[in-house]
Amino acid sequence: MITNKLIHPRSIAVIGASNDTRKPGGKVIENLLVGGFDGPIYPVNPKESEIQGIAGYRSVSDLPQVDVAILAIPAASCVETVRVLAETKETRGFIVFSAGFGEVDPAGAAIESEMVRIADAHGAALIGPNCIGILTPHYNGVFTTPIPPSDAHGCTLISGSGATAVFIMEASTTIGLRFSRVFSVGNSAQIGVEDVLRYIDETESGASDTLVPPILLYIESITDPQAFLTHARSLRRKGFPIAAIKAGSSEAGGRAAGSHTGALAGSDAAVDALFQKAGVIRCRSREELTTVGAVLSQRGLAGPNIAVVTHAGGPAVMMTDTLSEGGLTVPPISGEAAEQLQEALYPASSVGNPIDFLATGSAEQLRMILAYCENRFDNIDGIAVIFGSPGLFPVDDAYRVLHDAIRTQSKPIYPILPSVVNAAREAEEFRRNGNIAFPDEVTAARAIATAYHAHAPFDDAEPTRSAPGSAAPAPVPAPEAALAARIGELTPGPDGFLPPADVAQILDAVGIPRVPEVSVYTEDEAVASAQVLGYPIVMKAIGPVHKSDVGGVALGVATPEEVQTEFRRIMAIPETTAVLLQPMAKGTELFAGVVAEPPYGHLIAAGLGGIFVELLKDTACGLAPLGAREAEYMISSLNGYELLRGARGTPGVDITQFVGVLTALSHLVGEMPEIIELDLNPLIATAERIMTVDARIRIKT
Numbered sequence: 001m002i003t004n005k006l007i008h009p010r011s012i013a014v015i016g017a018s019n020d021t022r023k024p025g026g027k028v029i030e031n032l033l034v035g036g037f038d039g040p041i042y043p044v045n046p047k048e049s050e051i052q053g054i055a056g057y058r059s060v061s062d063l064p065q066v067d068v069a070i071l072a073i074p075a076a077s078c079v080e081t082v083r084v085l086a087e088t089k090e091t092r093g094f095i096v097f098s099a100g101f102g103e104v105d106p107a108g109a110a111i112e113s114e115m116v117r118i119a120d121a122h123g124a125a126l127i128g129p130n131c132i133g134i135l136t137p138h139y140n141g142v143f144t145t146p147i148p149p150s151d152a153h154g155c156t157l158i159s160g161s162g163a164t165a166v167f168i169m170e171a172s173t174t175i176g177l178r179f180s181r182v183f184s185v186g187n188s189a190q191i192g193v194e195d196v197l198r199y200i201d202e203t204e205s206g207a208s209d210t211l212v213p214p215i216l217l218y219i220e221s222i223t224d225p226q227a228f229l230t231h232a233r234s235l236r237r238k239g240f241p242i243a244a245i246k247a248g249s250s251e252a253g254g255r256a257a258g259s260h261t262g263a264l265a266g267s268d269a270a271v272d273a274l275f276q277k278a279g280v281i282r283c284r285s286r287e288e289l290t291t292v293g294a295v296l297s298q299r300g301l302a303g304p305n306i307a308v309v310t311h312a313g314g315p316a317v318m319m320t321d322t323l324s325e326g327g328l329t330v331p332p333i334s335g336e337a338a339e340q341l342q343e344a345l346y347p348a349s350s351v352g353n354p355i356d357f358l359a360t361g362s363a364e365q366l367r368m369i370l371a372y373c374e375n376r377f378d379n380i381d382g383i384a385v386i387f388g389s390p391g392l393f394p395v396d397d398a399y400r401v402l403h404d405a406i407r408t409q410s411k412p413i414y415p416i417l418p419s420v421v422n423a424a425r426e427a428e429e430f431r432r433n434g435n436i437a438f439p440d441e442v443t444a445a446r447a448i449a450t451a452y453h454a455h456a457p458f459d460d461a462e463p464t465r466s467a468p469g470s471a472a473p474a475p476v477p478a479p480e481a482a483l484a485a486r487i488g489e490l491t492p493g494p495d496g497f498l499p500p501a502d503v504a505q506i507l508d509a510v511g512i513p514r515v516p517e518v519s520v521y522t523e524d525e526a527v528a529s530a531q532v533l534g535y536p537i538v539m540k541a542i543g544p545v546h547k548s549d550v551g552g553v554a555l556g557v558a559t560p561e562e563v564q565t566e567f568r569r570i571m572a573i574p575e576t577t578a579v580l581l582q583p584m585a586k587g588t589e590l591f592a593g594v595v596a597e598p599p600y601g602h603l604i605a606a607g608l609g610g611i612f613v614e615l616l617k618d619t620a621c622g623l624a625p626l627g628a629r630e631a632e633y634m635i636s637s638l639n640g641y642e643l644l645r646g647a648r649g650t651p652g653v654d655i656t657q658f659v660g661v662l663t664a665l666s667h668l669v670g671e672m673p674e675i676i677e678l679d680l681n682p683l684i685a686t687a688e689r690i691m692t693v694d695a696r697i698r699i700k701t
């Protein structure tokens with residue numbers, strides 16, 4: 001658990017302190033001194049009496065009481081050091097730089113656990129081991145550079161990789177992104193990314209009136225997805241934007257490809273789904289993370305309309321393209337105000353948007369354009385300014401105009417300063433004054449779009465059961481008790497697949513509609529049942545898991561003679577025990593499914609059937625429990641969404657019923673967590689109804 005003493009210690013000891021600043025134990029002292037830590041620093045080194053001008057201690061037992069200890073000593077000595085400090089010096093914060101623990105071998109893992117056990121026993125926080133340390137507003141407890149300029153309103157970085165944290169801070173420096181604190185959690189022996197989120201969640205309220213600084217994450221493993229969800233979602237609701245890289249697919253590959261959902265989903269889809277539910281933006285690179293982080297640290301866009309202001313045509317065109325691709329607009333600017341602005345600029349300038357005020361454009365003209373965008377152009381929500389230099393004269397004046405406008409205007413301004421050589425000095429000063437400057441317009445445009453489309457976290461499913469004693473009827477026919485009681489009665493095959501009769505009962509219990517069907521064992525039964533169902537019918541082999549693959553599906557069977565022929569043919573297919581008859585359904589084929597994805601829980605997938613799911617992999621996923629709003633979001637995020645809504649004269653499908661199927665599946669796995677795979681493939685949907693024609697359920701055996 002993170003403690004206050006760890007964040008704001010009164011004193012810090014560095015064990016393994018050095019005069020050599022090329023060593024971690026030397027560099028961290030230098031960083032602490034540079035950061036102006038306001039309490040005593042106690043260097044410990046058995047051989048030196050003075051370290052970087054500070055009186056040293058020969059051993060930890062000589063130390064006075066000390067709040068935080070930073071360990072830069074071999075792994076083997078760490079346990080004893082932590083013990084002495086925790087037991088006799090009241091140390092309640094440990095930052096362990098040392099490597100050679102759980103990341104190396106089982107022996108390392110054992111000393112790592114012992115160290116944590118001691119820390120836990122004393123209520124002490126332990127960061128690492130195998131980390132670069134932490135930066136808080138009170139001290140620079142890292143052994144690396146750069147130390148980004150500390151800013152109380154800067155973002156928080158939590159990283160599962162120390163080196164990556166360094167590279168993220170470096171990348172941030174080049175765009176002017178600032179940090180209030182950085183946590184490198186290393187092996188996460190005691191404190192992982194989730195724990196840092198919990199700490200922020202429990203200690204901070206966000207702020208409704210001012211800008212809440214973003215939280216940026218680099219994660220390699222999420223050990224407790226539920227804790228991650230709880231705190232990330234809570235922080236999002238308090239206004240903290242969160243963007244995260246989750247690297248490393250832990251795909252075991254051991255999953256039997258018995259279902260489409262299983263093959264499509266996988267743990268990476270579960271990460272997407274977790275982030276979707278928590279309202280966390282997923283980023284794929286350090287550059288994307290820092291750029292999105294920079295956009296999120298600015299005021300948000302009230303709408304999608306961007307003015308692109310430049311004195312160079314090309315970048316403005318690229319930026320406009322990328323903003324449009326990202327679902328933002330660069331709307332035409334016209335009318336009286338536009339004409340006035342045009343008058344005030346050089347004749348060849350254009351104000352139509354992009355607003356191009358030419359290579360000869362002046363700082364004064366820029367100031368005027370920004371003011372028009374702010375006050376006169378009602379159809380503008382944000383302003384991107386691309387301003388570089390051909391290297392002939394300095395551009396300080398233009399950057400000063402930007403600096404002032406950012407502080408006085410209400411619409412967000414995105415400075416893109418592409419002259420990383422010609423105007424390096426001016427851009428550096430611009431950033432030093434607390435501004436963000438993006439070097440590349442396309443990267444910036446993508447991040448602006450990503451941040452704009454970030455959505456609020458999704459609530460869990462609305463309760464479907466009426467509270468005891470309440471008069472409100474349950475929306476789903478109360479199936480829970482019946483389902484729970486039935487688990488023991490189910491008759492799965494050796495691979496865990498349930499027979500059609502069990503599947504049918506389960507779907508009925510949660511209210512997932514299916515086509516009428518009859519199982520038949522003789523030709524005569526088949527002909528009689530076909531008559532009752534009404535031609536044309538569909539005949540399917542009962543037994544084989546993938547029926548079409550073995551020729552076990554006959555569609556559009558139209559006469560009694562065909563029924564007899566198909567019956568004989570299908571019964572001859574190996575493993576076939578009976579034949580299933582269904583009426584032929586017409587409509588759009590949809591797909592829905594579930595796969596258990598521990599430790600994330602059940603992943604629910606949805607998509608269009610046929611080639612959409614098989615070839616285009618056009619599926620959307622969400623983690624159970626799924627509420628209607630999240631199910632709607634999933635469906636609307638499908639590439640084939642327009643088809644579902646009814647495009648080009650096609651009638652489309654009843655999306656509300658599709659949402660109902662997804663929430664019913666979520667409800668089902670809540671009641672029957674034994675389900676490890678479930679496929680409704682396809683559901684056949686029209687504007688009036690949706691029906692399952694093929695379902696498979698596999699349970700843990």
Ligand code: ADP
Nearest residue numbers: 538546547548553582583584585681682693694
């Ligand atoms: P499997 O997935 O085991 O191959 P299905 O029962 O899904 O078998 O049948 C294969 C395909 O046949 C379905 O994807 C669907 O296109 C079509 N089909 C199956 N049942 C019906 C039905 N009742 N009405 C219309 N088409 C159907």
Ligand code: MG
Nearest residue numbers: 681682694695
């Ligand atoms: Mg099927």
